[in-house]
Amino acid sequence: MKKSYIVAIDYRATYKPMTTDYKVLEADNLLDAxxxxxSYLDTEKVYLLNIMQADKAGHKVKGLPGIRENTYIEQITNRGNGWHRTDAAHxxxxxxxxxxxxESKNAQHIDSNEVA
Structure with a gap:
């Protein structure tokens, strides 16, 4: 089964204050993701990248044709000096x-919760 990944691009305050963009990745696995x-890591503009993986298969959003909802969990982070796991050890x-x-692979953030 193909995994689904999204990258959260958190921009530096000097470039775009309080801005995070979300891009759906075409990758089949975490290494490719x-x-x-x-390709989104421009250290002059980007503070960090978080790669998130879909928790399970998404479902259609009632009343919004072509929109699927899914839960994504942060897996790895890059703050401009290499990748590391998104966990307490790091x-x-x-x-x-x-x-x-x-359907056009545009991602919109709806809600966030800390993973227990």
């Missing part, structure tokens, strides 16, 4: 994110 996400707190993705 890392490689694809690095001083990172993982979050789960509810995302809506349309």
């Amino acid at each position: 890392m490689s694809e996400a690095e 001083s990172e707190t993982a979050w789960s994110h509810t995302m809506w993705v349309d």
Whole structure:
């Protein structure tokens, strides 16, 4: 089964204050997702990248044709100096994110919760 990945691009405050963009990745596995996400890493503009993996199969959003909702959990983080797991051992707190993705692969963030 193909995994589904989204990269969260958190911009530096000097470039786009309080802005995070979400991009659906075409990767089939985490290694390919890392490689694809690095194309968004411009250290002058981007503070960090978080790669999130779909928790399970998504479901259709009632009343919104072509929109699927899914929960994505942060897996790895890059702050411009290499990838590391998003876990307590690396001083990172993982979050789960509810995302809506349309047929054109546009992602919209709906909600976030800290992973217990």
